[in-house]
Amino acid sequence: MNPIKNAFKSLSVTTTNVIVALIFFIITAKITNPAFFGKVAIIQLIEVVTSTFFYIIPGQIITREISYLYAKKEVNKKVIGKFLSFPFLALPFFSVLLLFPNYVKLAIPYLFLYLLNGDIGTVMIGMDMFTEGAITGNLFLIIRWGISIIAVLSHNIYLFIEIWTLGGILSVSMNYAFLSRKVGLILPSFDFAFLFKHFKEGLPLYLSSSATFLSSQGDRVTTAYLLGSYYLGLYQFSALVAGVPSMVLGALGGVLLPTASFYKALGKDERRMSSISFRVLSLITFLVVIISIPIAVLVVEKFFPDYTKGLEALILLLLANTLPFPIGALTNFIIAAKKSLRPFLFLSLLNGSLVLITSFLLIPRLGIIGGAISQVIVSAISSSFVLSYALREGVFVPAKREKVLLIFMPLIGLYEVFVDPPYLDFLLLLFIFILFNKVITLDDVKLIESFLPSKLKFITSLLKVFSGGRESQ
Structure with missing residues (x-):
């Protein structure tokens, strides 16, 4: 289980997503209007509803359990078959979509495939099958954003959904074939006692995910209700562009849960793992924020002039989604250490209530x-909670270097909102490289080097320069 190799594989999927989706949005913005984009946003919103409410066993629980079994060489097709059964139990609930417009009804097969593919994907991640996941992920994205341009050119939302359904069929088939080749032919096994056990364990995550839907999508629902599809399209477009940096970071952070679970099963100290992960992710996050904001503004002004009204919202959403990422990543270590997940339910209910109240106000x-602004408020509260809980459970024990990074996190956000003259961005980048020298030690570099593939060993030399060759204090 090599976190760096796996991060690069995950990053390949994110890169494909960004490039192909950018082409898709450029064409869509040029030949359609925000109202059509709003229909696409509705389908994406239903995707989120599907993964939120029908994922009765949270993906984090599945990945953790499979990673533990994989580390001990105890994973088998029977266990996998049990985990793959719950999407079929969710099938009857999709019938509620029959009450919606025709193009939503047509999306039912796609949504089931979307749910099943996500379930298979969590199993594959737990089994260190990042290469196979990258293959199917890239293929699906090319179909999702690339081939669906045909539907955009014809302004046909029905063809749009049919193309996405085709992508779902191919992705599920390939992932199933990869898994079967590794462990044997897999059939869904409806072991209700097994499912209930893991549902009960993951119930706080499931309920908190449902509440998180309100906190992450409540602003979109409120925008659609109060302002209409035009402003929903405008806001959703800003949110999608603002989400690109966090998608890139997500590719790096997505390897943390299986890696932390794998090495926790082998007896490694999660506190050291969380410490170095937090420091590396913090520095990468700072660089991503500083670089991505001017790029996002330039892209919108150059290619999407109809959406420039959303630039201020875009910057706030980008900061809300991206800047707290290193703190949010600590959740992976909390789950891997099998700490209680019940407090996250309270947090999600609080966030969901706040986003609805603040959005309506x-x-x-x-x-x-x-x-x-509502998303910024929720992001700040959520980050503070995760940090406090990680500290209380002893999963994360910040030393001086981690505390310095925690202090600079909100300061960079305030700078980007209230100051941020372009000529100072270069100085801020230099400051981040100096900060790197202060918080990354030679011991950290040696640990990173042990995971680097041979073709990327040159990165070690760069890291040693930035770390100043200092041993751990």
Whole structure:
């Protein structure tokens, strides 16, 4: 289980997503209008509903359990078959979509495939099958954003959904074939006692995921209700562009849970793992934020002039999604260490309530900026909670270097909102490289080097320069 190799494989999927989706959005923005984009946003919103409410066993629980079994060489097709059965139990609930417009009804097969593919993907991640996951992930994204341009050119939402369904069929088939080749022919096994056991364990995550839907999508729902599909399209476009940096970081952070679970099963100290992960992810996050904001503004102004009204909201959403990422990544170590997950339910209920209240208060007065401010508030509260809980459970024990990074996190956000003259961005980048020298030690570099593939060993030399060749204090 090599976290660096796996991060690069995951990053390949994210890169494909960004490039192909950018081409898709450029064409869509040029030949359609925000109202059509709003219909696409509705399908994406239903995707989120599907993964939120029908994922009765949270993916984190599945990945952790499979990673533990994989580390002990005890994973088998019977266990996998039990985990793959729950999407079929969710099938009857999709019938509620028959009450919606015709193009939503047509999306039912796609949504089932989306749920099943996500389930298979969590199993594959737990079994260190990142290469296979990258293959199917890239193929699906090319179909999802690339081939679906045909539907956009014809302004046909029905063809759009049919193309996505084709992508889902191919992705599920390939992932199933990869898994079967590794462990043998897999059949869904409806072991209700097994499913209930893991459902009960993951119930706080499941309920918190449902509440998180309100906190992450409540601003979009409120925007659609109060302002209509035009502003939903405008806001959703800003949110999608603002989400690109966090997608890139997610490819890096996505390897943390299986890696932490794998090495925790082998007796490794999660506190050291969380410490170095936090420091490396913090520095990468700072660089991503500083670089991505001017790029995002340039891209929107150059290619999407109809969406420039959403730039201020875009910047706030980008900061809300991206800047707290290193703190949010600590959740992986909490889950891997099998700490209680019940407090996350309280947090999600609080966040969901806050985003609805603040959205209804701010959006009528400030428009889509109000929705973005709502997300900033929720992000700050959620990050503070995760950090406090990680500290209380002893999963994360910050030393001086981690504390320095925690202090700079909100300061960089304030700078990007209230200051941020372009000529100072270069100085800020230099400052981040100096900060790297202060928080990354030679011991950290040696640990990173042990995971680097041979073709990337040159990165070690760069890291040693930035670390100043210092041993751990």
